[in-house]
Each structure stands twice: as structure tokens, then as C-alpha cells.
Amino acid sequence: MWYAHRPGRRARQIIGDGAALLWIALWAGTAVTAHRLVLAARPAPHERAGLPLLGPRMTGTLHDAGGRLADAAPAGPAPVQSLAVLVAVALFAVPVGLLCALWLPRRLRWTRQAAAARELAATEDGRELLALRALVRPLDELARFTDAGPGRLAEGWREADPAVLDALADVELRRLGLSWP
Known part of the structure; x- marks a missing residue:
């Protein structure tokens, strides 16, 4: 799973991926x-310039000899070609490496979390784990997603109240931008 189900989160992910590309x-x-x-x-x-004090015949002979020497030189990358490759690799690797170091781990972490949450949501025990994960979030985050107070949610979780477990699991799934499977 690469993108969230909820439109706002999905739009941010698509924009982020597009910006990275x-x-x-x-x-x-x-x-x-x-x-x-x-x-x-x-x-x-x-x-090829003329050589002063030598006749045109001698100039041609020297140039021909120089051309043969140049042709006999080993064919390998010239220093300018090596510099060009080095500059190009550095210009690409540094900014793209920084992007991959900052953006890619967060994107992959969300993908792993979303896949695990989807698997957990499909099972009864997994639903309880999602509910517990939601319950240990800061209270202000929890209050944004549910109408019940934190005390009622903790009590409902301890008693395994299905409605409370579903509400808490839904809070965790919504935090990830997911919906029930």
C-alpha cells in the first residue's frame, strides 16, 4: 500500500512523491x-601553423609526424572528460542523496505502518492492539478524533467494550489516513 485512503492525506502523499520525482x-x-x-x-x-625559417615541405613533414604521434597515443578518457563526469555525478548525487536521506525513510516508514495497521485491523486481537496504540497517544490527539473522554476510553478498553475498541482502532487508522478493511 503506497497511498492513504483518506483524500487529504493521499493528496499530500501524491504531491510529495511528485515533488520528489x-x-x-x-x-x-x-x-x-x-x-x-x-x-x-x-x-x-x-x-597547424607554419614554422618560420623552414620551408613548406619541412613544415608539412613535421606536422605529418606530429599527427602520427597523436594517433599512436593511447585512447583513454581525457582529463576534461573525467572532470565532466565527476561534475555531473556530484551535481546529481548530492541533492538526490539528501532527498533520499530525508524523504524516503519517512515514506517507507508510513508504508510499513499502514500495511501493519491494515493487517491488524482485520483481526480481533489486532483491533485491540490498534486501540491500545491509539490510547497511548497524547490526550489532545485522542480528543480530536473521539467524543468520549480519555477515562471512558481507557475503561472501555480494559473491559474490551467492542464499541470503544472499534472507536480507538478507528482513531489509529485515521491517524495513518486509512479506513477499515
Whole structure:
């Protein structure tokens, strides 16, 4: 389960996921652009200029020898290409890594909690555990979701009153943005 059942929570989750994808796409585009800019800024190979005091025949021979030497050089990534890759990886990895470190654990935690709550809500004992989890929440949170006072809720939980257990379990499910299975 990736999204809540309740519309408000689901909308916030979808907006958050969309913003995360947009953030990743933005930094991927920035990294590709930076890679291309670094490669475009590399120095041009030396132009063949005439050598003074030597005849045109000697100049051509020297240039031909230089061209053969350049062709014989090992083909590997040039320092500019390595720099371009390094810049692109850094521009992508740092902001996306921060996003994954902050947003992803919270999103995965909600997913695990929601799946566990759905499983618990389907069983009688699980309903009691959900009710207990709701009962240990701060009183102001509990008061927002139920009309009964905390004393009545605690007493109903101890006596295993089905109506109170259902109300408390519903509080916990609503906190997660879920509804009864």
C-alpha cells in the first residue's frame, strides 16, 4: 500500500512523491547540462601553423609526424572528460542523496505502518492492539478524533467494550489516513 485512503492525506502523499520525482528530474537535467558545458569548454586542439625559417615541405613533414604521434597515443578518457563526469555525478548525487536521506525513510516508514495497521485491523486481537496504540497517544490527539473522554476510553478498553475498541482502532487508522478493511 503506497497511498492513504483518506483524500487529504493521499493528496499530500501524491504531491510529495511528485515533488520528489520533479526534484530528481531537475537535478538529472542539471547534471547532463553541466556535463555538456564542461565538454564544450575543453580547449581546441592546436592549429597547424607554419614554422618560420623552414620551408613548406619541412613544415608539412613535421606536422605529418606530429599527427602520427597523436594517433599512436593511447585512447583513454581525457582529463576534461573525467572532470565532466565527476561534475555531473556530484551535481546529481548530492541533492538526490539528501532527498533520499530525508524523504524516503519517512515514506517507507508510513508504508510499513499502514500495511501493519491494515493487517491488524482485520483481526480481533489486532483491533485491540490498534486501540491500545491509539490510547497511548497524547490526550489532545485522542480528543480530536473521539467524543468520549480519555477515562471512558481507557475503561472501555480494559473491559474490551467492542464499541470503544472499534472507536480507538478507528482513531489509529485515521491517524495513518486509512479506513477499515
